[in-house]
Amino acid sequence: MWDPATYLRYGDERSRPFHDLLARVPTARPRAVVDLGCGPGTLTTTLADRWPGARVTGLDSAPEMIARAGALETSVEFAVADVRRWHPDPDTDVVVSNAVLQWVPGHRELLTRWARELPAGAVLAVQVPGNFDAPSHRALRAVATRPAWRDVLGALLREAPVDDPVGYAALLADADCAVDAWETTYVHLLPAPADADHPVLSWMEGTALRPVRAALDAAGWADFRAELGVRLAEAYPPRQGRVYFPFRRVFVVARTGARAEENP
Ligand SMILES: C[S@@+](CC[C@H](N)C(=O)[O-])C[C@H]1O[C@@H](n2cnc3c(N)ncnc32)[C@H](O)[C@@H]1O
Numbered sequence: 375m376w377d378p379a380t381y382l383r384y385g386d387e388r389s390r391p392f393h394d395l396l397a398r399v400p401t402a403r404p405r406a407v408v409d410l411g412c413g414p415g416t417l418t419t420t421l422a423d424r425w426p427g428a429r430v431t432g433l434d435s436a437p438e439m440i441a442r443a444g445a446l447e448t449s450v451e452f453a454v455a456d457v458r459r460w461h462p463d464p465d466t467d468v469v470v471s472n473a474v475l476q477w478v479p480g481h482r483e484l485l486t487r488w489a490r491e492l493p494a495g496a497v498l499a500v501q502v503p504g505n506f507d508a509p510s511h512r513a514l515r516a517v518a519t520r521p522a523w524r525d526v527l528g529a530l531l532r533e534a535p536v537d538d539p540v541g542y543a544a545l546l547a548d549a550d551c552a553v554d555a556w557e558t559t560y561v562h563l564l565p566a567p568a569d570a571d572h573p574v575l576s577w578m579e580g581t582a583l584r585p586v587r588a589a590l591d592a593a594g595w596a597d598f599r600a601e602l603g604v605r606l607a608e609a610y611p612p613r614q615g616r617v618y619f620p621f622r623r624v625f626v627v628a629r630t631g632a633r634a635e636e637n638p
Contacts, residue, residue: 375588378414378442381580385416387562391623392417392472395501396424398554398627404428404467410457411435411474415443415450421470422450428467433460458484462492469498473581476502476535482545485628489549494631498546502536504557504624509609510574514582517602523594530585542626551628552635562619566612573617574606575599 381388404425409418412432422430426449433455434440443452457478462469469488475481488498505511518527537545539555546553564573579587583602587595610617629635 376413376436376439376584377580378439381439382414382416383580384562384564384577387560387564387621388473389417390560391501391558391625392470393420394558395472395499395625395627396420396470398625399468399470399497399499401425401468401497405465406431406463407468407470408433408460408462408466409450410460410469410471411477412443412452413439413473415439415446415448415452417472418443418450418452419446419448421468422448425468433457460488462488462496464493466492467496469496471498471500473501473503475500479535482537485542485545486549489546489551489628489630492630494634496630498551498628498630499626500542500628501623501625504536504538504622506534506536508620508622510578510606510619511582513602513605513609514578514586517598517605518586520601523590523598526589526594527586530589536624539624539626542624546626546628547632549628549630550633551630552632553626553628555624555626557622557624559620559622562621564617564619566615566617572603572606572610572612574610574619575603577619578602 406429407421407425409432412418412434415432418432430450432443432450432452435456437454440452440454515531518531539557543553543555566573590598610619
């Protein structure tokens, strides 16, 4: 279950990679644009602002996210859908997927399929978090594998569900795309008031901790949260009322039909 309000905490920090990703999409006048895993839809609306002549669609498997998106005043059409079953229309010129595919097992095969199904010259723009080896996730795994929780939570833990930029570049070049891949580590400065939860705990509640919360009862979740909070405070100590939270993200922008462009 996704909670749009919890996810939208730290909205500025979460939206920056989306804008950095879109800045590398060169398409001038796309016919149709699709945002796969659009979440609460706020970022999808910026696609309609950029390309007012395009048919813009936002798809997400979480009904609560689509309900939130549907309340926005926008020309974007939103619908509940699982990206694993999505196929592009023949006029889909831009596909965006921001901070989604880390949740989708087998997403490498999906990327290859989409690249092959899209029309020549279409652009596939993807961003995934590359922070699974960060102190935040190491702390999460350390707590979840303690005897108290490992039977319930062990299967939920994901060591490295995403690739690095070279992996995505090679994958999509093999699918006949021209690729632009990179990574960025953002250092988010999160306010850390003394009377509030640790901000990295708050951040993780919107994303990585969702499956943990869903698997535990109220008392178990309170204990888990308290223990993780202590570890996060050690890993990210507050300094002058804020925490420095480095966050690595992996980006790839791929344009289909590269060979035809090279050999017109
Ligand atoms: C971290 S949010 C990102 C939302 C949005 N793209 C953004 O950048 O704000 C991840 C979203 O992926 C969606 N999602 C996860 N697996 C999905 C799937 N298989 N099909 C469609 N959406 C999925 C979730 O419901 C959630 O809204």
